[in-house]
Amino acid sequence: MNPVPNQADGTVDINYTVEEKPSDQITLSGGWGGYAGFIGTVGLVFNNFSLRKASSLRNWTPVPAGDGQRLALNVQANGLQYQAYSFSFTEPWLGGRKPNSFSFSLNKSIQRLGTNFDPKTGSSIKVNSASVSLGRRLRWPDDYFTLSNSLSFSQYKLQNYTYFENFNNGNANNFTFNTTLARNSIDNPTFTRRGSTLSLSVNLTPPYSVFKGSHPSVNEWVEFHKWMFDASWFSPLVGKLVLNTRAHFGFIGSYNSSRQIGPFERFKLGGSGLGYGGASNFLVGTEYVGLRGYDDPNGTESLPASRQSSNGGVVYNKYVLEMRYPVSLNPAATVYVLGFAEAGNSFEKYTDYNPYKLYRSAGLGARIFMSAFGLLGFDYGWGFDNVPVYTAGQKQTTGRFHFIIGQQIR
DSSP, X not given: OEEEEETTTTEEEEEOOOOOOOOOEEEEEEEEETTTEEEEEEEEEEEEEOSTTTTSGGGOSSSOBSSOEEEEEEEEEETBTEEEEEEEXXXXXXXXXXXXXXXXXXXXXXXXXXXXXXXXXXXXXXXXXXXXXXXXXXXXXXXTEEEEEEEEEEEEEEESOOSSTTOOSEEEEXXXXXXXXXXXXXXXXXSOOSEEEEEEEEEEOOOGGGSSSOOOOTTTBOOOEEEXXXXXXXXXXXXXXXXXXEEEEEXXXXXXXXXXXXXXXXXXXXXXSSSOXXXXXXXXXXXXXXXXXXXXXXXXXXXXXXXXXXXXXXEEEEEEEEXXXXXXXXXXXXXXXXXXXXXXXXXXXXXXXXXXXXXXXXXXXXXXXXXXXXXXXXXXEEEOSOOOOSSTTOOOOSXXXXXXXXXXXX
């Protein structure tokens, strides 16, 4: 800051020198999954990218910056057994006058099962997907509301794949329209003291089965309507102690009662919610919902909806109480500890749905936010309810340790 007095008119001009601080992120991580073994991840996120300057080589020092665009690249691999690639680009001010957010993403994943990785005879699922979205800020009912719409297409290629019931070979196509109405009034995204977030999301595919003429099979063109609701409230208690209460609901249905709901887009509960727990778990198009204190969904351990079959549930509900206390509020490294109690369940049939039949857990954890790496989390949870498993008489007798990367929504 440099004050410049003007004695002639009795005013003072104050000149500020603004220096841009880097906000890009790089992720280098490794993990161990019981089925897949070592998994490595490499990710790059440029939060102030400039596509306009990208055409000139002199701006690549190391990348063109200055327009606030977000460019993200991510690669995850476990040798030949599993690979996943993702690319996304976001323009937060489409048109340059209003905060209209435009996003585009591409994703590709390959999962091979067992030890036979031969492309002709092995067991595998390959997923290719692309999406485009447009979001805008609303002025009604208040300035905290946003509305976003997106179109996405995914193609699933299955070969001798045994983890879906009644669908092991062939291609499945999923063309989806999504609309999300959300409200966000939190005061700080890294350690929130007050405010709330609400979100209602609807995913719709074309109703192929109600069209006249020939109908594609249930898996050739995926058909469903999917509804998701998430709510989170933050309330300051005593001193720096904050109470976070959350509720989550979701269900998926079909347009035609005579047509079964396919294996895609279903719900699987348990563990950290990161979407990896074993052989059947690297699936794009599956909604993974964390429930600390229980195992991640896989072929041998999970909550009942994933336990009775490998497809997952068609309806779920989950409730969370979480007490948070900050250890460090330094913006460069925000650290807080927490205690939690939560309960949830998912169901494979609407006739089985019971909002009071919940799997409960409690535990302790910590969160670390660093600008260069994002959010890292550690939780130890204990599940209070026994989970049915294939092995007769087997019961959960110990707690579960969970590692979390990134902000968890559910």
